[in-house]
Amino acid sequence: MSDTDLEAPEIHGASTADAEIAEPSHDNENRLTRDFVDTVVDHVEAGDADEARALVRPLHPADVADLFELAPADARAPLASALAELLDGDVLAEMNDWVRDEVLRALDARQVAALATELDTDDAVAIIEDMDLEDQREVLRALDPDDRAAIEEALSYPEESAGRLMQRDLIAVPEHWTVGGVLDYLRRNEDLTTDFWEIYVVDHAHHPIGTCKLSWVLRTPRDVAIADVMQREQTLIPVDMDQEEVALRFQKYALISAAVIDSAGRLVGMVTVDDIVHIIQQEAGEDILAMSGAGDGDINEPLPRTIRSRMIWLLINLATAMLAASVIGVFSGAIEKLVALSALMTIVSGMGGNAATQTMAVTVRALATNQLTSSNTWRMIGREWWIALANGVGLGALMTIGCQLYYHDIGLSMILLAAMIINSINAGLAGVLIPLGLEKLKVDPAVTSTVFVTTMTDCMGFFALLGLATLFNVQ
Amino acid sequence: MSDTDLEAPEIHGASTADAEIAEPSHDNENRLTRDFVDTVVDHVEAGDADEARALVRPLHPADVADLFELAPADARAPLASALAELLDGDVLAEMNDWVRDEVLRALDARQVAALATELDTDDAVAIIEDMDLEDQREVLRALDPDDRAAIEEALSYPEESAGRLMQRDLIAVPEHWTVGGVLDYLRRNEDLTTDFWEIYVVDHAHHPIGTCKLSWVLRTPRDVAIADVMQREQTLIPVDMDQEEVALRFQKYALISAAVIDSAGRLVGMVTVDDIVHIIQQEAGEDILAMSGAGDGDINEPLPRTIRSRMIWLLINLATAMLAASVIGVFSGAIEKLVALSALMTIVSGMGGNAATQTMAVTVRALATNQLTSSNTWRMIGREWWIALANGVGLGALMTIGCQLYYHDIGLSMILLAAMIINSINAGLAGVLIPLGLEKLKVDPAVTSTVFVTTMTDCMGFFALLGLATLFNVQ
Structure with missing residues (x-):
């Protein structure tokens, strides 16, 4: 060489x-x-x-x-x-x-x-x-x-499901074999699979009772029983388990391969990590596409299909935008009196939309990765409440000062401050409660949250500013 | 039992x-x-x-x-x-x-x-x-x-970097050894690592020249040379490679472990897939948090830190919202004449924002997964152009009919149609060109795209509708 x-x-x-x-x-x-x-x-x-x-x-x-x-x-x-x-x-x-x-x-x-x-x-x-x-x-x-x-x-x-992901070719050996027996079996049977990372040990009814990493087989003398080398604690995957759930198990327990069992607990296949890596990547990336209404987001999808799925999403959002616009319509009297409101209302609704999107993204990811459970739901809501209050007061105060300097209208400035705080809290709570509620209803929060949340922040943004202006008759 | x-x-x-x-x-x-x-x-x-x-x-x-x-x-x-x-x-x-x-x-x-x-x-x-x-x-x-x-x-x-991810305990053997020699080495040396999935074959200078899956070692007779079993084609990871890049290699080539080499090409460690799985999950989920301005999106982060990072993002967005609001301010004359414009302008800008977010999410994901390269950039831009045109014409026509039925003002309806089409195309192109441009400038498109894109769709949405209304003196 x-x-x-x-x-x-x-x-x-x-x-x-x-x-x-x-x-x-x-x-x-x-x-x-x-x-x-x-x-x-x-x-x-x-x-x-x-x-x-x-x-x-x-x-x-x-x-x-x-x-x-x-x-x-x-x-x-x-x-x-x-x-x-x-x-x-x-x-x-x-x-x-x-x-x-x-x-x-x-x-x-x-x-x-x-x-x-x-x-x-x-x-x-x-x-x-x-x-x-x-x-x-x-x-x-x-x-x-x-x-x-x-x-x-x-x-x-x-x-x-796991049944579609699994491969049937695997190495399963009875528990009473020795390491040497396993080695001979592997060397002498030409038609066995060559790609495996772990050996499954099964009982007489073909129930998996332990898993043995190949490195342990290699490090152990021939006369030791395989049952003494194997690890009894194992993660078994039911054949009908959803692939997302399978991926979460692989991640949580750092698995390389896992035995798949049928409803009777018998070993029917194995899933290996190389198939899971794609799923993890896909499921984790899916949320951003779902939240944005971009469907699969597959750049190789035929154009008419992409246009259809995106347009449906935009149609739904258009309907909610009309709802928000109708709030403006109700208060058009206030805008006629003070046209500055038409500029300020977009700031209030926009800030709410951005704050809600932050909260929503965090909530959707925490739900998808199983980090948000009934144990810490209230803590999460409390966190978002404080964040929303801080943002509303901080940014509201800033905007109020700017508004006062520009319009010299203390009534208008005070109303803007109130509207910013109200919509910030509305945004924070909507951003966390809507995904949580959808998850409880078994609706994918990544797909559906955005529509509800932006509707809430737009409507409340317009309503708070224009409603207060009408109430206090600012002009 | x-x-x-x-x-x-x-x-x-x-x-x-x-x-x-x-x-x-x-x-x-x-x-x-x-x-x-x-x-x-x-x-x-x-x-x-x-x-x-x-x-x-x-x-x-x-x-x-x-x-x-x-x-x-x-x-x-x-x-x-x-x-x-x-x-x-x-x-x-x-x-x-x-x-x-x-x-x-x-x-x-x-x-x-x-x-x-x-x-x-x-x-x-x-x-x-x-x-x-x-x-x-x-x-x-x-x-x-x-x-x-x-x-x-x-x-x-x-x-x-890979240097932080790798572990030093690995099995490396000289190329002239037989399978039997490797087995004996593994059994006799108690202080070798027990957790490994592949064996690296190295030359006299400790350069990796091949990789051997443990299953191949197990399936091969003792007297065969390890060099005849190993796979010469291997993915070597430079020690300073970014972990995101490492993760993409693992995914692309379905790796279980990979040798890490220093700048002289010597084997210094190995990275295993269980460490990569976390990174894949994290990097794929990061985009949604980055695009939403939610920072790390870590629900365990101390509250003051979270408030600070989220508020900075909202502040930047507030500045851009004021820019958009100033567009409204310029055309306040048009709103004074026809207050309906203040409701319609939020629909035009909202639709643009939603359409741009779809395109942006797809672009950001395609860039992150290495699917979008110089080979298909123009195709992608062309796709988004057609999608934007279809959405603009389709949804614009729908809104125009609704507007005509509600306001009975053909001039207003035509201006709305034109504004919807203009902003839809603006949104589609901004959604794809801004992330692509930021990537070229080596700025993470997931973090920075949203601010630019929403500013463009808001400003253009307001400008197109109010500007046309002023130009054609709709009242």
């Missing part, structure tokens, strides 16, 4: 390794460069598939998936045909759902079935579950009976 | 296992119940520490950490004293930073040092890095020299 080899092992996306290639495939944040994507697409369009394959072959499957995502939509089908031989199951498993649909449409059912066969059950299911029923049936028919049965069973579990 | 034992293995937080305990410690979402927390706190307050310890002893370290977080702030110090013997490093590593500070303050430096000694370097660093410099020094003095050197070195790397 030459010195150069020693100093430059293959490193994914590290610029040192890439520097030697004429065309660097990755930028310094490990993303495919625009030039690289364009070059591959150009080769395909020029009918030079060999050249394109030569460029793509060294890439990691995750990067091949990225290539398809980054390529223009109309280039994806030709790209799929040209790179068909490089499109293995790992690439498809890494691909965005919408992009994968486009790619799969460029392949026939037999090719898809061949891809599905080489995958773990969970990855095959991830690919097949998104297809049309008819395409699904065609692919399933082309699979061999064992794979078909496994995938059909997985599809029988609810979407986003 | 009795039948009951077989049917009810220890399951973290599963209700079946808990049903047998008089006081169920977990609810059905695997969170500690309020009753349980209250009971423990009551025992401590009543001076009945034994009873409290008996309740807490069966809990997983992550649940003990939760107990401290859920307990009222003034109960945490007494709780720490009563449960001191159950407070091991694993518990502290799982604990919220602010809560841990309170707990550590109830212990002396020697106790903290004892805790730090039993931890992996990364967990010990996580605990020590948050302490005051003086406390840090005291704890470091109490550590034994090896641990101290390891922790001091880790602390010498930048915050949130």
